[in-house]
Amino acid sequence: MENEYYVCTGCGLLCDDIEIELDDGKVSKVNNACLKGVARLKECNRPAECRIDGAPASLEDAIIETARILKEADSPVIFGMGNSTSQAQKNAIELAKKTSAYFDDTSSFCQGPIVEAILENKIRTCTLDEVKDKADVIVYWGADPSNSHPRHLSKYTYFPRGKERQRGWEEDRTAICIDVRKSDTATICGDKFYQIPPQADEELLNALTNGLSGKVPKVSFGMGPKKILELANMLKKAEFGVICVGLGLVYSLEEIEPLVRLMDKLNEVSNFYLIPMVGQYNMRGSNHNLHEETGYINRVKFTGNDVEHGAHCSVVELLRKRTVDAALIIGSDPMSSLPGSIAKELLDIPVITIDPCNTLTSRKAKVSIPVATAGSECGGTAVRMDGVEVEFKAMTETDRMCDAEILERIMGEL
Ligand code: SF4
Numbered sequence: 001m002e003n004e005y006y007v008c009t010g011c012g013l014l015c016d017d018i019e020i021e022l023d024d025g026k027v028s029k030v031n032n033a034c035l036k037g038v039a040r041l042k043e044c045n046r047p048a049e050c051r052i053d054g055a056p057a058s059l060e061d062a063i064i065e066t067a068r069i070l071k072e073a074d075s076p077v078i079f080g081m082g083n084s085t086s087q088a089q090k091n092a093i094e095l096a097k098k099t100s101a102y103f104d105d106t107s108s109f110c111q112g113p114i115v116e117a118i119l120e121n122k123i124r125t126c127t128l129d130e131v132k133d134k135a136d137v138i139v140y141w142g143a144d145p146s147n148s149h150p151r152h153l154s155k156y157t158y159f160p161r162g163k164e165r166q167r168g169w170e171e172d173r174t175a176i177c178i179d180v181r182k183s184d185t186a187t188i189c190g191d192k193f194y195q196i197p198p199q200a201d202e203e204l205l206n207a208l209t210n211g212l213s214g215k216v217p218k219v220s221f222g223m224g225p226k227k228i229l230e231l232a233n234m235l236k237k238a239e240f241g242v243i244c245v246g247l248g249l250v251y252s253l254e255e256i257e258p259l260v261r262l263m264d265k266l267n268e269v270s271n272f273y274l275i276p277m278v279g280q281y282n283m284r285g286s287n288h289n290l291h292e293e294t295g296y297i298n299r300v301k302f303t304g305n306d307v308e309h310g311a312h313c314s315v316v317e318l319l320r321k322r323t324v325d326a327a328l329i330i331g332s333d334p335m336s337s338l339p340g341s342i343a344k345e346l347l348d349i350p351v352i353t354i355d356p357c358n359t360l361t362s363r364k365a366k367v368s369i370p371v372a373t374a375g376s377e378c379g380g381t382a383v384r385m386d387g388v389e390v391e392f393k394a395m396t397e398t399d400r401m402c403d404a405e406i407l408e409r410i411m412g413e414l
Contacts, residue, residue: 007392009083009375010037012278012385013128013149013156020395027376027395034150041376041395044357048370062369063406066328066352067413069366070099073326073350077102079315080332080354082280084403085380086389089282089289091407092330097302098414102324104315105286106332108298113256114245114276115287116297118387123263126242126273128155128386133162137238139176142201143246143277144183149385152277153188157244164240174234178204179248194231197221201249205258208232212265241272247279278385281375285383319345327351330403333359354403371403378402 006018015037021029030038050062057065070076078096081089082105096103107115117123131138138157145152153159158175165172177189178196186193196204200221207217211232216225235241245259253259259274266272278284287297294300299313311317315334318324319342326349335343336359346364353362356373372378377398381391401409 006395007375007390008033008037008041009281009373009382009392010034010040011149012281012284013152014281014382014384014390014392015151015155016390016392017155022396025396036150040373044373046358048353048355048358048362048368050370051365051368053366057367059369059401062367063409064413065367066369066410069326069350069352070095070101070328070410071414073099073101073324075102075324076100076326076328077104077315077318077324078328078330079104079334080330081105081286082107082283083331083374084282084286085374085378086282086285086289086382087380088330088374088402088404088407089286091404091411092328093290093293095328095407095411095414096300098411100301100303101328102301102313102315102318103290104299104313104318105283105290106280106337107283107287108314109316110247111245111250111276111278111283112287112298113253114250114259114274115278115284117256117260118274118276119287119291119297122260123274124267124272125275125387127388128157128275128384129388130240130273131162131242131275132156132160132165134164134240135162135242136165136172137174137176137234137241139178139235139241139243140185140189141178141243141245142180142248142250142252143244144179144185144248145244145246145277146184146188148246148277148279152244153185157242158188176231176234192234194223194227196223199252201252202254202258204228205262208235209258209262209265212236212262212269235266235272236270238270238272241266241270243272243274244277245274246277250276275386282382284385284387285381288383288387316342319343322348325349328354329361329365330354330407331356333361335359335361335364354406356400369406370400371406372398372400374402380404 019031177186211217217228301308350366352367379393
């Protein structure tokens with residue numbers, strides 16, 4: 001009998017070679033996944049419960065109460081999405097239109113600018129399968145995939161043999177790490193680890209662009225022109241190079257133009273691509289779906305058929321300025337992830353959570369709606385970190401509805 005493979009929704013790599021064993025209808029063993037994936041695919045430690053004002057409630061009542069809150073709100077926000085299927089994201093966009101809501105996702109404070117530049121064709125990208133088959137120079141910049149995406153190096157970018165890289169990693173690929181600290185990925189890269197001070201990424205991007213343009217590259221920290229030129233030469237000689245951009249690089253740049261300029265220069269003298277190290281399994285799907293609908297990837301407000309966009313529509317600004325009077329949070333835990341001074345504003349407005357797990361946000365929410373976990377209990381599609389659409393099926397059955405269905409039910413009550 002042929003093996004049946006499933007997809008892991010533990011991170012934006014969406015590994016598609018997962019084998020499982022079931023015991024009494026529950027996932028008891030997961031093969032091929034990393035520890036992070038196993039944790040995602042087994043049940044939440046504390047599954048979410050259906051509650052209104054902290055008291056147990058029926059799903060029906062929770063859906064009706066959610067619709068009432070959204071209808072009565074003047075300025076609701078719908079936020080989260082990175083851990084939702086593409087269908088749920090599309091439904092959430094429809095719901096935002098119907099309720100004249102703000103709509104934002106976690107990319108507005110992480111990889112959003114990079115995905116936006118890719119969708120606007122400012123930066124050249126490629127797929128992970130192409131990296132596996134062709135890449136000879138891989139740069140992990142401000143990224144530590146050994147911990148954030150544990151199978152990134154082994155499944156796609158460094159260790160595997162590919163069609164044009166048959167001799168394996170030691171002979172066929174050069175892995176370079178640029179980071180502020182010696183991470184596990186930096187250790188794997190050995191003497192190709194370039195340590196830089198915090199906030200020095202822009203300087204190094206500019207210095208590399210200068211080095212590749214025949215100018216003497218200079219930086220204010222302890223990396224001399226010889227060392228920068230040695231790095232620039234490795235990039236220049238690539239037959240197929242890729243920069244895997246992590247949050248360390250994104251957070252240190254005020255704007256991404258220095259990165260765009262380096263990519264342009266690299267593609268004059270060499271052949272380079274960029275892949276964002278997207279964390280949540282379908283954050284990129286949220287960007288793609290909203291972009292298709294509005295031309296923007298995040299931070300929008302719907303008013304009828306009109307769409308407003310800008311930094312003022314980001315969830316952080318909306319909460320900081322107390323612009324919103326209700327929040328629907330889907331598959332996200334902003335009370336844990338946002339700075340306390342911002343997250344505390346959620347305590348003053350009615351919050352609804354749609355999540356498989358009991359989180360700090362769901363415990364404080366006015367309405368908490370439990371849903372099936374996408375990947376293990378619920379099928380759908382998602383967009384992998386490299387922009388490839390991946391379809392996945394449920395591993396087990398559950399009584400709980402998928403988030404896409406819950407959102408449809410809420411729309412039906414409006
Ligand atoms: Fe799952 Fe990511 Fe681990 Fe792959 S690397 S098994 S997608 S958590």
